[in-house]
Amino acid sequence: MKYNIEKINGIAEKLAEIIEEAIAGEDQTEIKIGAVEMALRESLREIGEKALVRFLENADKEWEGVSKIECPCGGKLKYQRQRAATIWSVFGKVKYERAYYAGCRCGKGQAPLDNKYGIAPGKVTAGLADLVGMSGIDKAFKEGQKWLKSFLLFEVSENTIRAETEMLGAIQKQMDDASVKAMQDETELQKRERDQRQAPERLYGSIDAAKVRIEPRDELEKALEGRENWRDLKIVCWYQGEIVPNREQSTRQKRKVQRSGTVIRAKGKEYYCDISEADKFGKLLWATGCSVGADRAKVLVFVCDGAVWIWNLVDYYFSNAVQIVDWYHAEDHLKGVATEAFQTTEERQAWLKPVVEDLWQGRVERVITACQKLSLSSDLARKAALYFSNNCERMRYADFRAKGFLIGSGVIESGCKQIVSRRLKVPGAQWNLDGAVLTAKARAAWLSGKWKSLLDARSRLPLAI
């Protein structure tokens, strides 16, 4: 959208005069720039509100003298009168009048202007939904309310923030459900087979879960549970890897380079999540995987922690994928063993150094033997021996490094942190099941760089009156 800058300059000139007049009577030494800025912002908000009313009422002239319009049901709607409506915009409450049609046999009336711009009386506009939703995915709703007020200069209720955030999450859920359905459908799958789009050379997937506290729905549930209800939010991240160029390496990455030769970072991250059982989540994993080409990638690599349900899903849906246990989880097991089995730092280090090196070189059998030797005196060592045996082929780190694979699942840990710790678990957050899922989905869309497509989808939605 381009506008005439000359005309804007004219308005700016006028506005400056208005502010000068307003402060003329006051003690000039007392006037600070902050007060001038605030006065300007307030007046700009009012100008915006009035301009939006003018704009809508001018646009409504399209229906001036139009006595009948088509009803979506196929019948006819007759012009009734100019009817007032109120919407919530980025400039606050906006009251406008537009042509209203009714009298169809279906009993539904409508204002064609509202349809044209995707607005509905009493509802939030797409522009405001963007900002309110951004607050909702980032902050506890109550905190967001205060925060938004200082940006918007008017108050949005906590409920509106919650409702708009959940609405964006619901749109993401619809998209998720639609792709799950499509990827279960035989004809869709065949169409996909014929589609010769280029397969990604190398694609990564990481899966993890984090606990979210869900409030009991009623007193009965509260009594039955007797405690808080913790549920797993399962998350998958799809991404590609790229080598971090020298000049962009952080100090931490430079240290990594000394050990590994290169550092790889994730790009094009897409997060999807749900609170559901593993088999249902598997369908989302499969569908979202197909959407990024995981089913046809030349090399597909999963880097995850050792959880059994995760590897079961990977085996079932992507049986050809390379499976890697996150290096840091594996190394942590050894550190745990050392702490339990030895008393002094010197002893611990003496045991750890060679065994970590064995693990780094992918000599997992030697790691298992080292743990077994301690298993009589250390319970953790016994468990670790089992863990390394079960995941042996997923820990050939030297091979993986030689192939240039990422061996750390930092991407998904960061996803859990971003979605769960930094939003679902912030002070003041309280969730029912739907609220938690929808807010998490909206936040995941934001983290995946898909916010705009959510808003586009929202502005295409017919908003019910």
Ligand SMILES: [Zn+2]
């Ligand atoms: Zn009708």
